[in-house]
Amino acid sequence: MNRLHNMPFGAEPTGQGGARVRLWAPAASRVVLVRSGEGPDLGSFPMHVQDGGWFELELPRTQVRTDYAFSIDGGVVVPDPASRSNRNGVHGPSTLVDPSAFAWTDDAWRGRPWHEAVIYELHLGCFTPEGTFAAAIERLDALVALGVTAIELMPVAEFAGRHGWGYDGVLPFAPKAAYGTPDDLRRLVCAAHQRGLMVLLDVVYNHFGPDGNHLNAYAPGFFNPEVATPWGAAINLDGPGSRVVRDFFIHNALYWIEEFHLDGLRIDAVHAMHDTGSPHFIDELVGAVRAGPGRERHVHLVLENDLNDASRLGRDAAGAPRLADAQWNDDVHHAVHVMATGETDGYYIDYAGEPVRLFGRALAEGFAFQGDPSPYRGGEVRGTPSAHLSPLAFVNSLQTHDQVGNRAFGERIATLAAQADRSDALRAMLACVLLAPSVPMLFMGEEWAASTPFLYFCDYQGELAQAVTNGRRAEFGRFARFNEPSARDAIPDPNAESTFAKSKLDWQERDRTPHADWLALYSDLLRRRHVHLSPWLEGSRSGVMTLDASGTLRITWPLASGHRWHLLAQLASHASPAGMDIELPGSVVYRSHPVAARLAPWSVQFAIEAP
Template sequence: FVLDGEERPDPSSRWQPEGIRGPSRVLDPTAFAWTDAGFEAPELRETILYELHVGTFTHEGTFEAAIAHLKGLRELGVTAIELMPVAAFPGERGWGYDGVYLSATHAPYGGPHGLQKLVDAAHAEGLAVLLDVVYNHLGASGNPAIEAFGPYFSDRYETVWGRALNFEDAGSDAVREWVLQSAEQWLRDFHVDGLRLDAIHAILDASATHLVAELTARVHALNPRALVIAESGMNDPKVVRSHERGGWGCDAVWADDFHHALRVLLTGDTEGYYAEFGLVADLAKALRRPHVHDGQYSSFRGRRFGARADDVAPERFVVFSSNHDQVGNRALGDRLPVEARPLAALMTILSPFTPMLFMGEEHGERSPFLFFTDHIDEEIAVATRDGRRREFAAFAQFAGEQVPDPQDRATFATSDLSREGEPAGLRDLYAALIAARRELGPGEASPVEFDEHEGWLRFGRGAHSVLANFSARPVHVGVDHATELVLAAGHATVEPGHVVLGPLSGALVR
């Protein structure tokens, strides 16, 4: 389009082959020859998620290159891949959370046709595909071009990443429809099996029907089996409650409290929001329902936070020991310590919740996952670089200059999966844990027992018990009638009346 003498891409563009400042290209989404007519995505309770970043999952960094690795994921036991955002964003490389054209697939990854090929291949391999979408803000590099078409941005709200989208003021009907049609097109034209909604707490909307509630209704009307998984910083069960009960209708929600409780026990990290965790009791509470903060005072926030979620089925919480944020938002993008990885896997996969792996964790990936960008506006590039250094300046172990420059191509290249890792045998353990989870079936973690002083925790999974030792010394954990060691993460032996667990070790017994 030409507005006031300037050429602007279409805000509803489906294809930006020359990037966010190039011309929009017409796409015929029906031209692709799909072969997935018989595919049916697994139910939520059968889902094992695998989060991946297309650009670093392979050296080529494309949808098509990822296809070769789908069989390995299926053999591991994964049932669904979750792609980090692929909507067109500035430059060639980035995490994707600063997307501009919500319905256009990032050209360097292979564009819309590449995404269709990946989804079709995943379905042929028996894997569902979920797509991470960002509807709380746009990448600042695209704001002027988008705003030229109308009141896309709120004059009332700001997010931590920039201007909020206009979902409730004058002109907002068209903005809401722009987002809702984008969500629908990913399912209809690209056959994805669900969406992960980024940071819905930053979708600022005081309308009678919140945008998220309207989106879930539209998505489920199009495909009743589609999953809508929210990232929510609210610990509010309304996110997954039905519309009939006044909820927003999401199928599941990320459970950060479970991660934090587990990570602090595994590593001793106490910086920032981790300072509120550190007791075995926190993880014990999270195993019942992963809102450790369910209405009590949060010292990190300086206020009461969260609500109880006892009525929400366990599988509607997505848990993880790593994800893109919890790795990439560390200064050096470092993953869990080697000695903590087996126990982290056991606790996450054998929990009653829906487990998610972050790419590479299954083999103890040696490469970090760093924060990287390719901003095309120098002012934004400088602000991002300087902000990253300031963020970690207060940490004693980091001098500002040591934090990798997100704009440096080497930062991106360093994050490529090497597919090498440690400890030895970790991938086999993951495969065995996923197989064991299928045998356990859905259900509660009950009873949950622990010894704060000794540092151990035990929870029931039907006729089985899961045991964990978070201390630095061996412990004896009493178990009634346990005679068989099904799986060990670390060092474990069954003796009459108890199980001996080595430091940072766990076991599944029956």
């Protein structure tokens, strides 16, 4: 099976022993391709000027794994922005690779339908001690046994330094060399598909990282200096020259899906994309994926959008997504966090007053904030209506890389709940999230309540490194516990090797108490989901919620073929009142506590009702 995504830029073999190389450099007058490495015909080759700021060169003879770079106007030498491999880092030359040479073993794979999704988000560098694509393969069987059906890789595109989260990538087509070769990533995908696991990739199209981005030297049209973002000038998605910029990222999406046979993408921070044109960049990207690889197999697109904007989550008459499959639902996480930890700092203040109601609304209807005023935002209205949408349009979680790693000390929710003596509350809400119809997502190590933190880490040098460290610590200065400089100084340095090392999972602890008990609970809940709920999810609809003053939450969701899914939970530290009806129609699927006359504190029941 030959899997090669043809692009209007970058370098790829032509099939006759040569290679075609193209670069968009509208600000350059002269571009010279510089070849290095092994083999004949090394040296410098002037590229031919084409219309529209393009430079092109056909090399009649070249070798795969030859290194090449571009000399711009006799000055700076830069890698290929569409490099498929940059084994010497973001400032080094790119490497010519032949994607069609890989021997795929998953030709029969057509993916899995979205209603079967149980996602496991992981960071390649911290998932295993080795931190490589190859090492991750050895842990896939454990995820299958857990009940996971999809892994979601945090960004793997090449970024500066030896380690980082990946959201500051600068070469979006090149898998991070520290994780392995492009073929190592392909082997991971094959191994996952062999086990029935989908592979999703987190991609970043709203900014480039601060180190290793050379585009301003020859293609400043990639950016819109009129629009500022937290990362600098916005990506130019709607101004002069934006057609090439849009194509660059749309081809990137198609490249990962086609050339690496991925099952979908999670698109980072859609709310941070500035595009006043029509169609919006995201809509065009989704259309290209649906009209391309999405015609032949299941390909899923998930959005992150802090605005609670439901406009891209609708379904057609057949129940298929019109645009995105789903969107991360932070409302679920935030309400859980307040109940499980007692914290109400920052944006958690929005959920402090009525956490159970907001949690129930998010489970039943998608967003908790659907055009409601946000105290954290000074009363500004947040969100759009979502109760008309399928539950499958939302990805719910108890923790994510963001919500753990953006804490000063990277504590996980199980650690915080134990410190607050609220582990029973966390177990109850875990059952609610994993057995609600929306797609659940776990963050690596969550299933055994990993004691290791997940900290913010990077590997910058010089002034940039110091600026990141100082900025990270200053960011927490508005919190009371970090008022004193000595307290801020205790926050781990993102650039320290030890910060990265502390964030690696300890797989040995999953067999020890209490971690093994959490693992058993997660496995049991996901088994019940697959057996009793998943078969009826494809036709599921938004739920109807009731909540009484005692903290008793009831939700009923219509499922396929006339089935109904019922939740009854006592989300409070006291039992339900005597005499309350605590029977559920249908057959009980899960019960956290023994049958009694009253609902126990933090108790959960699910039942399915057949037509």
